[in-house]
Amino acid sequence: MSAKKAKGAGVEMEDEDNGDIEVLLGGFGGQGIILSGLILGKAASLFSDKRSAFTQSYGPEARGGSCSANVIISDDEIDYPYVTEPHHVIFMSQGAYEKYVTNLRPNGKLLYDEDLVELKYRRNDIHRFGIPATRLAEGLGRRIVANIVMLGFLTAVTKVVDYDAMKSAILDTVPPGTEDLNLKAYNAGYDHGVKSIEHHEKQAKD
Amino acid sequence: MKAEYALTGRWYLNGDLACAEGALAAGCRFFAGYPITPATEIAERMAIRMPQVDGIFIQMEDEISSMNCILGASWGGKKSMTATSGPGFSLMMENYGLGIMMEVPTVIVNVMRGGPSTGLPTLVGQGDVMQTKWGTHGDIQAIALSPQSPQECFDLTVRAFNLAERFRTPVVLLTDESVGHMTEMVEIPPPGSIKLVDRKKPRMKPENYLPYEGGKDLVPPMPAAGDGYRIITTGLTHDERGYPIVTSETQEKLIDRLDRKILDFKDEIIDNEEFLLKDADVVVVTYGISSRPSKRAVKLARRDGIKAGMLRLRALWPFPEEAIQELASHVRGFVVPEINQGQVVLEVQRAVCGQTEVKHLGCAGRIHHPSEILSAIEEVEK
Numbered sequence: 001m002s003a004k005k006a007k008g009a010g011v012e013m014e015d016e017d018n019g020d021i022e023v024l025l026g027g028f029g030g031q032g033i034i035l036s037g038l039i040l041g042k043a044a045s046l047f048s049d050k051r052s053a054f055t056q057s058y059g060p061e062a063r064g065g066s067c068s069a070n071v072i073i074s075d076d077e078i079d080y081p082y083v084t085e086p087h088h089v090i091f092m093s094q095g096a097y098e099k100y101v102t103n104l105r106p107n108g109k110l111l112y113d114e115d116l117v118e119l120k121y122r123r124n125d126i127h128r129f130g131i132p133a134t135r136l137a138e139g140l141g142r143r144i145v146a147n148i149v150m151l152g153f154l155t156a157v158t159k160v161v162d163y164d165a166m167k168s169a170i171l172d173t174v175p176p177g178t179e180d181l182n183l184k185a186y187n188a189g190y191d192h193g194v195k196s197i198e199h200h201e202k203q204a205k206d
Numbered sequence: 207m208k209a210e211y212a213l214t215g216r217w218y219l220n221g222d223l224a225c226a227e228g229a230l231a232a233g234c235r236f237f238a239g240y241p242i243t244p245a246t247e248i249a250e251r252m253a254i255r256m257p258q259v260d261g262i263f264i265q266m267e268d269e270i271s272s273m274n275c276i277l278g279a280s281w282g283g284k285k286s287m288t289a290t291s292g293p294g295f296s297l298m299m300e301n302y303g304l305g306i307m308m309e310v311p312t313v314i315v316n317v318m319r320g321g322p323s324t325g326l327p328t329l330v331g332q333g334d335v336m337q338t339k340w341g342t343h344g345d346i347q348a349i350a351l352s353p354q355s356p357q358e359c360f361d362l363t364v365r366a367f368n369l370a371e372r373f374r375t376p377v378v379l380l381t382d383e384s385v386g387h388m389t390e391m392v393e394i395p396p397p398g399s400i401k402l403v404d405r406k407k408p409r410m411k412p413e414n415y416l417p418y419e420g421g422k423d424l425v426p427p428m429p430a431a432g433d434g435y436r437i438i439t440t441g442l443t444h445d446e447r448g449y450p451i452v453t454s455e456t457q458e459k460l461i462d463r464l465d466r467k468i469l470d471f472k473d474e475i476i477d478n479e480e481f482l483l484k485d486a487d488v489v490v491v492t493y494g495i496s497s498r499p500s501k502r503a504v505k506l507a508r509r510d511g512i513k514a515g516m517l518r519l520r521a522l523w524p525f526p527e528e529a530i531q532e533l534a535s536h537v538r539g540f541v542v543p544e545i546n547q548g549q550v551v552l553e554v555q556r557a558v559c560g561q562t563e564v565k566h567l568g569c570a571g572r573i574h575h576p577s578e579i580l581s582a583i584e585e586v587e588k
Contacts, residue, residue, distance in 0.1 A: 018502070038389060042218040045391040054218075054389040079502035080576055081388050081495075 019074055021160055024086040024103070025150075026068040026096025032147035033092065035173070037069025039151060043161040043169035044073040050161075053081040066095040073160055088158045090150055091117050092133065109158055113150070129157050129196050136188050145185035148174075152186040156193025163190065211258045212397045219392045221359040221385040222247035222289075225315055226255065227392075228363030229287050231400055234313070235261035236286040238275035240268055240294060243327045244383040245317035248289035269294035273301040276312045281439070283430025285367055289315035291383075292334055293324060296341070302376055303342035306464065308439045309418070309426065311370035311377075311405055313363070318382040318494075320545075320571050329571040330383040332494060332545040336552075338378050339523055345461055347468040348523040349475055350378040352493040356390045362520065368403035369475060373468055374425045380522060382545070384495040384573055408435055418460075419446040424467035472524040479518040482508065486515025487538040488586045491530065491554050493519040495573050496543045503579035507587075514583050522550065530557035539563035539586035543574045 023040065027033040034056050041054035050073055057068045070083035085105045091097040091112040098120070104110060106125040114130030131153045137146035148170060155166045167186060174182045213227050226248050229237070237252040239245075249265065256263035262279075266272040269290055276286035290298065295316045305312060318334050320326030334341075339348045349369055351362045363379055370377040408415050408427040412435045420426050429435040438448035443457045468475070479497075482504060483489065492500040497518045507514035517533065519526060530553075533540075539562050542551040551566040558564050567574065567582045 038218070041389060045218055046216055051391065055384075055387065078390075079498045079505075080573075081384070081498060082573070084575075 018079075019076060020078060020080075021073045021088075022083040022086040023071045023073065023088045023090070023154075023158070023160060024068055024083050024100055025071070025090045025092075026066060026100050027092030027147075028065065028095060029067050031092050032144070033067050033096075034069050036090075036147045036151055037071050039166070039169045039173050040069075040154070040161070041071045041073075042172065043165040044071070046172070047165035047168040048161050050075060051078055053078045055082055066093065066099050068096060068100060088154070088160065090154055092146065092150065094118060111150070111154060111157060113146070127200065129153070129193070129200065131189065131192050131196070133189065136192070137185055140181065140184050140188065142181060145182055148182050148185040149189035149192075152189025152191075153193040153196075154189075156190045157197055211255075213394050214396045215394060217392050217394060218389055219356050219360075220247065220387055220389040221353065221356040221381060222317065222387070223251050224356040224359040224392045225289070225363045225379065225381065225386075226251035227394065228360040229285075229313065229367065230255055230259060230261075231360070231394065231397065232285065232364040232367035233402055233404075234285045234287050234367060235259065236276065236279035236282075236284040237261070237288065238264045238266050238272045238279070238286070239288045239290065240266050240272050242269075242291045242294050244319055244386050245289045245291045245294075245315065247386070248315060248317070252287075252289075269297035270301065273298040273305070273314070276314075277301065277305050277308065277310045280310045280312045281431050281437075283433075285311070285313075285371070287313040287315065287367075289317065291317050291319050291327075292321040292331070295334055295337065299337070299341045300343075303344060303346065304441045305376040306342070306346050307344075307441050309374045309428070309464075311367075311374050311428070313366045313370055313377050313379060315363070315379045315381065317386040318380060326571050328383070330495060330545055330573060331571070332380075332382060332496065333547075333549070335380065335522055335544075335546070335549040338380060345465070347375075347465050348378065349373065349375060349468065350380045350521065350523040351477070352380050352520060352522050353385055354494055354497040354518070355385060356388060356392050358520070359385060360392050360394060364400060364402075365477075368401070371403045371405045372425075372474070373471075374405060374428055375468070378523075380494065382495050407433070412436060416446040417448045418444060420463050420467060423471065424463050469524060475521050475524060476526045476529075477520040478526055478529055479516075479520060481516040481518065482513075483515035483517060483533070485513050486533075487513040488515070488541060488583050489533055489537050489539075490514065490516045490541045490543065490579065490583065491519070491550065492516060492543060493522055493550065496545060499574045499576045500543055500579055502576035503583060506576060506580050507583045510580075510584075512583060512587050514587075519550070525553045525557075527553070527557035530554055531559075534558040534561045537562060539565065541565050541567060541579065541582045541586055543567040543569075543579050543582070545569055545571075545573065 044052035442450035
């Protein structure tokens with residue numbers, strides 16, 4: 001049993017582990033965080049044999065400040081549609097990291113843009129994976145695809161959806177004419193993720 | 207709908223967008239509204255989609271005119287809809303009653319947020335259930351449906367149109383911010399395979415037509431303006447000819463027919479989902495987004511050996527009191543989780559009539575966590 005926080009309730013409550021995988025993506029407005037959540041949910045729902053529910057932080061405070069996308073992925077029907085204690089968190093801003101990192105469940109994976117997020121808090125019960133996503137995107141010519149780099153990284157590191165499902169969801173979503181750039185970004189993130197995982201597993205063995 | 211503009215197959219849509227697509231699939235070709243959080247996405251979608259299907263989208267100056275506009279469009283022969291949230295729904299109340307009195311098929315979507323007044327524009331609420339039944343003056347029978355997912359936003363919007371056409375009355379889709387802004391897979395059947403209902407048109411000669419004479423089903427046939435039938439329609443109490451006759455006899459006859467055209471046929475409207483009810487000791491009565499944590503709570507209770515079940519109301523009005531009464535005779539109690547201070551619970555209590563415990567579990571601006579509902583189930587089970 002793990003403790004779960006009800007949305008906005010501010011009280012600890014219990015629920016059993018129900019097989020849902022909870023993913024939280026956080027950053028600031030304009031980085032494409034919400035679109036990333038939509039693409040991830042779509043990859044699970046439309047391009048994998050899974051179900052997903054996608055929600056987003058929604059309110060006046062989200063404009064220009066921290067924003068988050070919440071995705072639940074499951075093999076079964078999803079009852080409670082909000083992320084309470086994520087298995088995976090992806091941060092592209094310091095603000096989002098500071099706001100949401102404590103929710104990450106023990107043994108969870110923390111993915112972050114290493115140029116934008118400084119890991120201030122010590123947590124030894126989680127796995128950390130950094131990537132210079134925005135820098136890699138700039139190398140491809142457009143920093144706007146940093147979120148797609150991150151989706152590639154997420155796919156390789158967390159394996160919540162497979163490579164092809166995420167690729168299909170990206171191509172299904174991005175504007176016509178931008179497919180090549182987005183695929184390059186996706187592959188850049190994915191390759192970085194494969195290396196990170198190898199490195200992480202090697203370290204764990206040592 | 208022209209085939210190239212009909213969405214079919216599997217889509218990843220939020221509840222608001224699914225609602226707009228449901229309306230289009232149901233044959234809605236007129237939308238008038240005033241954008242309001244959290245219903246804005248419906249208007250946005252309609253603004254894009256209506257021109258594609260040769261329909262009309264109008265952004266009105268407010269919700270009062272929006273409501274009037276869809277009544278007029280319906281008299282013009284179109285299936286029409288508006289979408290709003292609490293503050294707009296309040297403004298629509300007078301002409302919602304006009305639609306009921308003139309017997310105009312149309313659909314009002316209310317994506318509920320926290321109230322009263324401006325309240326919580328961006329956060330969920332379920333506070334408009336009683337307003338749907340009692341918010342307009344006079345005696346009315348409401349028809350209201352309550353979806354729990356984007357898929358049901360599609361399905362129940364289609365159903366709302368079918369019921370509006372069948373009963374010749376405004377139907378309310380009472381959804382909420384959580385469902386409206388949640389994105390899930392929505393499966394849309396091909397256009398020909400969706401069952402659609404169209405209003406009954408008069409077949410008699412125009413000189414024999416009485417615009418407010420109900421037939422066997424108490425619903426008068428409805429021509430469109432320009433069909434050649436002479437129409438008088440008014441919000442005043444009227445006789446079969448539509449003439450305003452402000453006497454108690456006319457009022458009694460008219461209101462009786464308006465009530466019975468819905469209540470005598472309410473089995474066509476009532477739509478309950480039963481989950482683990484057969485041997486249940488404690489029954490969670492739920493609707494809309496609250497159904498989802500409720501279902502989870504029922505599963506958790508069963509895991510703990512408590513015989514819990516769930517009765518989910520996909521139609522809130524007319525209220526399915528017989529189903530509650532039947533359960534009340536043999537269960538230990540009811541739990542009614544709602545994102546309000548107690549509305550549907552009053553109807554449950556009315557049906558239970560003191561036979562057994564009815565526990566309300568309220569919250570505000572958020573949905574219940576399953577563990578809260580589980581605790582309430584445990585309390586009632588003791």
